[in-house]
Amino acid sequence: MTVFTSAYFTMNEQEAIEYAKTRLDFFAPDAELECREIGDGNLNYVFKLIDHKNNKSLIIKQAGPVARISDEFKLSPDRNRIEFEILERQNKLAPGFVPKVYHYDPIMNCTAMEDLSDHMIMRTALMQHRKFPLFADHISTFLVNTLLLTSDVVMGHKEKKALVQKFTNPELCEISEDLVFTEPFYNCPRNEVFEGTRAYAEQEIWSDPKLQLETVKLKFEFMSNAQSLLHGDLHTGSIFIKEDSTKIIDPEFAFYGPAGYDIGNVLANLIFAYVNAKYTIADEDLRADQEAYLQNTIEDIVDLFKDKFMKAWDEKATEQTARYDGFKEYYLDTVLRDTAAVAGLELCRRIIGLASVKDVTSIEDPNSRAAAEKICLAAGKMFIMDRESFKTGADFAGALKSCEKRF
Structure with missing residues (x-):
């Protein structure tokens, strides 16, 4: 079993599934999870997880130490903490205009949030x-x-x-x-x-x-x-x-x-x-x-x-x-x-x-x-x-x- 509590590493799709099962209280114990990395931006990794059995889905967004667009950009993964806290605050300031956030992990530098695949x-x-x-x-x-x-x-x-x-x-x-x-x-x-x-x-x-x-x-x-x-x-x-x-x-x-x-x-x-x-x-x-x-x-x-x-x-x-x-x-x-x-x-x-x-x-x-x-x-x-x-x-x-x- 992969350990997610000791040190950061960039997850792959299978590790994201394992992370969701062991670290998040979102999917049911009998969930049948599929994961795809769907990030097409310049900075981060975005994993979409789908439970086909119970028709639930989730996004896990992970911040790495460098930008995907170029290794020249060295970045603090603290940006993931900022994103989580901003989304929480914006949900109060402008309800309904940002995705719901469920969990922030300062070790793995990732945030679990609402899947907006219907948009x-x-x-x-x-x-x-x-x-x-x-x-x-x-x-x-x-x-x-x-x-x-x-x-x-x-x-x-x-x-x-x-x-x-x-x-x-x-x-x-x-x-x-x-x-x-x-x-x-x-x-x-x-x-x-x-x-x-x-x-x-x-x-x-x-x-x-x-x-x-x-x-x-x-x-x-x-x-x-x-x-x-x-x-x-x-x-x-x-x-x-x-x-x-x-x-x-x-x-x-x-x-x-x-x-x-x-x-x-x-x-x-x-x-x-x-x-x-x-x-x-x-x-x-x-x-x-x-x-x-x-x-x-x-x-x-x-x-x-x-x-x-x-x-x-x-x-x-x-x-x-x-x-x-x-x-x-x-x-x-x-x-x-x-x-x-x-x-x-x-x-x-x-x-x-x-x-x-x-x-x-x-x-x-x-x-x-x-x-x-x-x-x-x-x-x-x-x-x-x-x-x-x-x-x-x-x-x-x-x-x-x-x-x-x-x-």
Whole structure:
């Protein structure tokens, strides 16, 4: 029998079955378990266990000491503890929007959680050009509840500072600092650039000192602004979805940072879905319909977030000075400014940085892919450089449309 209580090791599928039987009180004694390792992300191992006899299933997520994407990234397995505790907290802040967690093991660095196999990964669903009319409402509620309610506006300041300390996440923050804020904005050897886009990147991104200045300002704000408890990697690959349900997963990058970081990541990844639809849907009417849905979703997320944020502030704010006239509006403007900036950073880094997205790389025609990437880079640069001017959903969607017309 394998020993799971003395030292960490990376499990295989059979060991995950044994772990579930001996360490988890989830499956019945007569369970007939099958296990598959289904992780397709950059960092972790994900085991799906199914009890065919009793029709129950479970996910075990294990964090290793290095990233799956590259051995260059040495990581503390403590990120698994952070993920477990964040999911517990988010379940209280935004009930129903994250998977249930059942068990955390600090020796094996793994978490047992709800199986969401009846949902789809949102990136995959959007690449199949599906629509989710409730998503904007769901994600805006999640964002308001997890961002505003973990800020100094609502929390006691000592309690909030204790959480800042608890969720300090230096290894994964360093990955973001490098891959999001630094490497995409110069000709870094680690960047992965499509040949049809390279000349544009060299001219418009790497050779623009004004853009580089703005990115370093944003990097230092990211490192020093402990505003809200972030998910930290909130893209469409971190969202499970079906028509009536949205579940946010993988918060292992969580830490205290600028609230706009999470919102901007969501918007940028909807733009990736938009260019995918533009260049992969052959039927003109179907293409226009999907583009309109995504554009409306971007607008709705921003506008619903603003409305819910203002209402939650009025209902939940505990800091006396947060009630001064005009401060609520000022604070929201700073969140929207950071939202635009991060949307821009994400658009650029996924196109010319190390970690690309399938929405774009799956576009088969090289000219179409280059055009899609240039739209993303142009919009990204606009969001970064003009970030103070984005106040409404229409502002974000309008910027995308204006960049689309250029290519």
